[in-house]
Amino acid sequence: MAEFMTETTQSEQRSPAVPRPGAAGDARGGTGRPEQEQRAPDGDGTEPAEGQEALALLERTRALVDPELRAALESLPGSMRRIALYHFGWQNADGTSAAGNAGKAIRPALVLAAAEALGGPAARAAAVGAAVAVELVHNFTLLHDDVMDRDTSRRHQPTAWTVFGDTDAILAGDTLLALALRLLAEDAHPAGGPAAARLANCVVELCAGEHTDTDMEHRAPDEVTLDEVLAMAEAKTGALLGCACALGALYAGAGPEEVAALDGFGRQVGLAFQLIDDVIGIWGDPERTGKPAGADLAARKKSLPVVAALTSGTEAAAELAELYGKPYVAGDAEGIARTALAVERAGGRDWAQAEAADRMARVMQELARAVPDPEAAGGLLALAEFVTRRSS
Numbered sequence: 001m002a003e004f005m006t007e008t009t010q011s012e013q014r015s016p017a018v019p020r021p022g023a024a025g026d027a028r029g030g031t032g033r034p035e036q037e038q039r040a041p042d043g044d045g046t047e048p049a050e051g052q053e054a055l056a057l058l059e060r061t062r063a064l065v066d067p068e069l070r071a072a073l074e075s076l077p078g079s080m081r082r083i084a085l086y087h088f089g090w091q092n093a094d095g096t097s098a099a100g101n102a103g104k105a106i107r108p109a110l111v112l113a114a115a116e117a118l119g120g121p122a123a124r125a126a127a128v129g130a131a132v133a134v135e136l137v138h139n140f141t142l143l144h145d146d147v148m149d150r151d152t153s154r155r156h157q158p159t160a161w162t163v164f165g166d167t168d169a170i171l172a173g174d175t176l177l178a179l180a181l182r183l184l185a186e187d188a189h190p191a192g193g194p195a196a197a198r199l200a201n202c203v204v205e206l207c208a209g210e211h212t213d214t215d216m217e218h219r220a221p222d223e224v225t226l227d228e229v230l231a232m233a234e235a236k237t238g239a240l241l242g243c244a245c246a247l248g249a250l251y252a253g254a255g256p257e258e259v260a261a262l263d264g265f266g267r268q269v270g271l272a273f274q275l276i277d278d279v280i281g282i283w284g285d286p287e288r289t290g291k292p293a294g295a296d297l298a299a300r301k302k303s304l305p306v307v308a309a310l311t312s313g314t315e316a317a318a319e320l321a322e323l324y325g326k327p328y329v330a331g332d333a334e335g336i337a338r339t340a341l342a343v344e345r346a347g348g349r350d351w352a353q354a355e356a357a358d359r360m361a362r363v364m365q366e367l368a369r370a371v372p373d374p375e376a377a378g379g380l381l382a383l384a385e386f387v388t389r390r391s392s
């Protein structure tokens, strides 16, 4: 399977490589498992045994979703198709074909696993178009997010805006969003219409979450509360994972209560996912993540571990607030290392890991409510564990 990545590499002016703090090992998931067990799969034979089920699901998802995804992209006008195929790694910038790294496929895997959990293989087959739609929306957000954050690399290749320019990358993102909604609106399955409406609502929530995220960058360090940043993470990341599960439920013919329960499950998975993403963003190994550790600190992002640290009332919190109060100076790797250490000393890292573990406990509760049969719930559980165990 393609290499596993989370976020992107930011512009070098904003994001130096960060020496890792003395006590800090690789980014850890919130499950409290030893680092070796939490390593994301990378094809070097170190995958934990319990991650194999998720890996197999992700691979099967790519096999089911990619043909429809590619067909949808092929239907686009040439100008947009070129950028989209480049973004998914299926074409080089000059239009020649490429092997591709289209991402982990976590969201479409959740759609298919939710559909199968409630409706068996027939529901899973019916939900492939919805899985494609969710993956298109996810990639719309990535294209736009890279422009906004000036990130220069994603999935080990230059971001679309660095190759085609801001305008074209934004338009390609808009096109993917429209394509996603068209796919659902044109689906003859009775769930198509409700799924389109649900996905559209989710995009509204995502945009509001992203707005809060960027807005927080400009607010003083002592102005942002932990509740606010948790709500932001739920909107920015949890909403789409929740929606993915809800769409799977809709295609299984589930009623409103089951759909809501699956949405709740996906949101908790999404929060755990973002907590780990934020930990990786500070202490992750750049070799594995493909982005220099500390990029979020350089951008003065109010990520979850940072806000936990800032609101801890510790001496290190005051030091962190002072560091965050000053703009990042390009190339100041030592300053970033001090900032990471302050977050850690103020308890931000421990908090994020404990919170991710807590979210996983809620994930289990939500899952038991949504899919009482443990055997049917197996795929969803494997995916939930996978996202909190990853280190890239």
Ligand SMILES: CC(C)=CCC/C(C)=C/CC/C(C)=C/COP(=O)(O)OP(=O)(O)O
Pocket: 005, 006, 007, 102, 103, 104, 105, 106, 140, 141, 142, 144, 145, 155, 206, 207, 210, 236, 237, 274, 277
């Ligand atoms: C409206 C707007 C611009 C919203 C932005 C929302 C946004 C980008 C949230 C971050 C979510 C996230 C951690 C993505 C990486 O997903 P992944 O690691 O699953 O990516 P992959 O597909 O490369 O595997």
